[in-house]
Amino acid sequence: MIKIYAPASIGNINVGFDSLGIALSRLDGGILGDYVSITSSKKFILISQGCFFNDLPKDFYKNIIFHCWSKFCNKIGKIIPLKIILEKNVPVASGLGSSSCSIVAFLKAMNLFLNNPLNDNELLILMGELEKSLSGHIHYDNVAPCYLGGIKLILITDNLIIQDIPVFENWFWVIAYPGIKLSTYNSRKILPKYYNKNICIKQSQYLAGFIHASHTKQESLAAKLMKDFIAEPYRKLLLPNFENFCQISKKLGSLSYGIAGSGPTLFTIFNNLNIAQKMVKWLKTNYIKNNKGFVYICVVNKKGAQILEKK
Numbered sequence: 087m088i089k090i091y092a093p094a095s096i097g098n099i100n101v102g103f104d105s106l107g108i109a110l111s112r113l114d115g116g117i118l119g120d121y122v123s124i125t126s127s128k129k130f131i132l133i134s135q136g137c138f139f140n141d142l143p144k145d146f147y148k149n150i151i152f153h154c155w156s157k158f159c160n161k162i163g164k165i166i167p168l169k170i171i172l173e174k175n176v177p178v179a180s181g182l183g184s185s186s187c188s189i190v191a192f193l194k195a196m197n198l199f200l201n202n203p204l205n206d207n208e209l210l211i212l213m214g215e216l217e218k219s220l221s222g223h224i225h226y227d228n229v230a231p232c233y234l235g236g237i238k239l240i241l242i243t244d245n246l247i248i249q250d251i252p253v254f255e256n257w258f259w260v261i262a263y264p265g266i267k268l269s270t271y272n273s274r275k276i277l278p279k280y281y282n283k284n285i286c287i288k289q290s291q292y293l294a295g296f297i298h299a300s301h302t303k304q305e306s307l308a309a310k311l312m313k314d315f316i317a318e319p320y321r322k323l324l325l326p327n328f329e330n331f332c333q334i335s336k337k338l339g340s341l342s343y344g345i346a347g348s349g350p351t352l353f354t355i356f357n358n359l360n361i362a363q364k365m366v367k368w369l370k371t372n373y374i375k376n377n378k379g380f381v382y383i384c385v386v387n388k389k390g391a392q393i394l395e396k397k
């Protein structure tokens with residue numbers, strides 16, 4: 087039996103559309119990720135549970151875990167029947183890398199179960215392809231931090247290059263999920279096909295500057311450069327109360343704020359815990375739409391996907 091935990095993550099973190107992402111842990115130690123357990127079985131069995139399992143398709147062959155399993159079997163050229171238990175704790179279509187949590191936890195578990203037929207690079211490529219099957223485009227900014235932990239910069243050249251970006255240890259990431267769904271597929275569809283040259287130049291400067299400032303420990307410069315000229319101008323129109331959220335974040339002295347991945351979760355960063363708690367209060371009253379919503383203070387999860395049981 088193998089049990090894996092894979093944490094939630096925020097893709098883009100404003101400045102690196104499809105290129106930067108951070109893995110998260112709740113400051114209060116609560117769960118913010120999916121669990122996958124696998125055991126050998128005579129046939130394929132998938133059991134879904136957890137607080138967000140109702141978000142999942144009822145037919146198991148429409149569940150991303152089934153696609154992960156069949157892709158993995160294809161890749162190794164063997165059908166391996168398994169009994170899989172998915173504990174779905176991250177809301178689907180939330181902007182918190184929910185599908186990545188399931189993809190990463192399952193692929194890590196299956197690979198381990200079979201004594202690692204795939205290396206990290208092959209696994210990550212598979213993870214990216216599975217993300218593409220859901221969102222329509224390949225992007226690694228959730229799967230890479232979810233699998234490896236920390237903040238990751240992902241470069242797709244002739245091959246996949248993943249770089250670790252230093253984190254500011256004193257940053258508290260306040261996240262607010264309103265309890266409503268917004269699929270990555272739909273929030274990518276509203277983005278323009280082409281961008282103005284000045285926007286491209288500006289975004290390149292900000293991203294390069296952010297990476298440099300992170301490496302040289304220039305906290306306020308890094309925070310100042312965490313801006314999104316690519317997606318936020320379009321996606322913010324889908325989010326109620328976004329302008330108020332920006333105003334309050336600014337007023338409370340947030341280092342940076344924006345949309346987590348493709349939304350609707352918002353994030354805002356503070357280096358003062360008391361002020362972060364004030365922001366939590368505001369978000370609970372003004373951004374949460376129903377009892378599925380939540381607001382948490384998070385820090386970076388440096389470990390990524392973890393083995394919880396192996397016997």
Ligand code: HSE
Nearest residue numbers: 097104225270347348
């Ligand atoms: N980079 C992806 C997007 C992240 O913004 O569409 C999805 O969570």
